[in-house]
Amino acid sequence: MDVDPRRYEHVTINEDDIHDVVLSYLVHNCFKETVESLTTCTGMKQPAGCLEDMEKRKRIFHFALEGNALKAIDLTEELAPDLLEKNSDLHFDLLSLHFVKLVCSRRCTEALEFAQSKLAPFGKEYVGKLEDFMALLAYEEPEKSPMFHLLSLDYRQLVADSLNRAILAHANQPSHSALERLIQQMMVVRQLLSQEHGKDTFLPFSLRDFLKS
Template identity: 75%
Template sequence: MDVDPSNYNQLAINENDTHSVVLSYLVHNCYIETVESFVASTGMKQPADCIDDMEKRKRIYHCAVEGNALKAIELTEQLANDLLEKNKDLHFDLLSLHFVELVCSRKCTEALEFAQTNLTPFGKVEKYVEKLEDFMALLAYEEPEKSPMFHLLSKDYRQQVADSLNRAILAHSNLPSYTAMERLIQQTTAVKQFISEDNAKNGSQPFSLKDFLSS
């Protein structure tokens, strides 16, 4: 029997399913010690090669976030040797991170040489032209941190690239690139929006995920 979406709050949730959702999130984000503690406390079976995989992905992630993009590229090629060859967008983003680090270190000559050798070839493809221009424009400023492209120097941008890299590595290994928790939130949002639209006829407020999570 189909369940009325408005009654989803009354459904019982299996504890093992909840544990699986939590474990998926922890493994995805490489929380190694927490995974080990969680598995031990819940009695769940740890996926094969789980720890080794997390250690490798965590190292790559931190290299990207901490500005060592070339090392992240090297480690990625060792773990998934054809990933960056197939994913040009991600390869460009990682090379750009190294360019940014050179600019931030005021190694402008080295940055220009690196760009000419490694980034300029991407300019043959239309979708990279604007991004390439933004990165190259950083060289025109004595204080690139105060330029209109300052966001390219931010930790948030490095984390964005690192997250994309982590998802790509997981997908390359035929593993989910998004956690079960993320997919559940997406599904919950879709269901709640459907109910909200149906109830809007009675004057109910539109669904807000932010309000829902804080309620």
């Protein structure tokens, strides 16, 4: 059984808190125009340097999402000079996007040279990941290879999201929006309640069903 909504209808939530949660999500995801509209309509104060930072992060995010990783790396080094130097996993993943772009463009010789000069120096702990990418070169149609997911938008999205969070953390800002953290906390609470009271007491949490309730 689920929790009866009538049990929490009497709970009052401060409207300013809701605005803060929404603003956090918009800033995190670089919705600049919507941030401007929200702050204008509600009279909220924008975080210092908020719009300028969002514009830079938005450009970096979209370059990574489009597979233009070298441009994303250049802009990241301008915005957060030592970030990639301290985060080898993220740096490798960004460079891998460029490798994939070369493979998709059928520039296999250039891709091989890039892997040897830019990816191989990351060391032994990256051999497994490097082998996965190098396997793409063995197929005339890489999109039909067992490693086809490395060519997907989902993979670029994953890397772009990781980069965005890392840039935020580098600037001493939350790496996840308040809305994400609230949903994560809700799921953990439901899991703990199920463990404490029995699996049949609380159904598995579904955000889609919750929004419809």
